[in-house]
Amino acid sequence: MKPEPSHALERLMQALLTELMPAVQPAYRQASVGAQAMMIALRRLVPIVTGVKRRAAWIWAARIRPMIGDEMLRQPNMSVRLIRALAP
Numbered sequence: 001m002k003p004e005p006s007h008a009l010e011r012l013m014q015a016l017l018t019e020l021m022p023a024v025q026p027a028y029r030q031a032s033v034g035a036q037a038m039m040i041a042l043r044r045l046v047p048i049v050t051g052v053k054r055r056a057a058w059i060w061a062a063r064i065r066p067m068i069g070d071e072m073l074r075q076p077n078m079s080v081r082l083i084r085a086l087a088p
Contacts, residue, residue: 009044013037 003011016037024030 006044006047009040013040013044016040 016033021030021033021037024033
């Protein structure tokens with residue numbers, strides 16, 4: 001049975017930080033391992049953040065539907081445009 005991708009990334013990050021990083025010398029190599037672990041952590045969060053933004057975009061679309069009409073919401077790539085509009 002394969003583990004969930006987010007769980008596998010979490011375990012990899014944990015191994016990098018707790019097992020590999022302390023064993024690597026000098027300090028700049030330790031920092032490199034730490035940076036790689038943080039990149040893995042960010043990669044693990046991307047689907048979560050994207051899903052939240054997508055749900056927020058459709059909630060926002062439902063609220064503005066009376067103002068812009070259904071035809072506007074049916075345009076191609078509307079979800080992408082709504083997500084971009086919500087981006088900080």
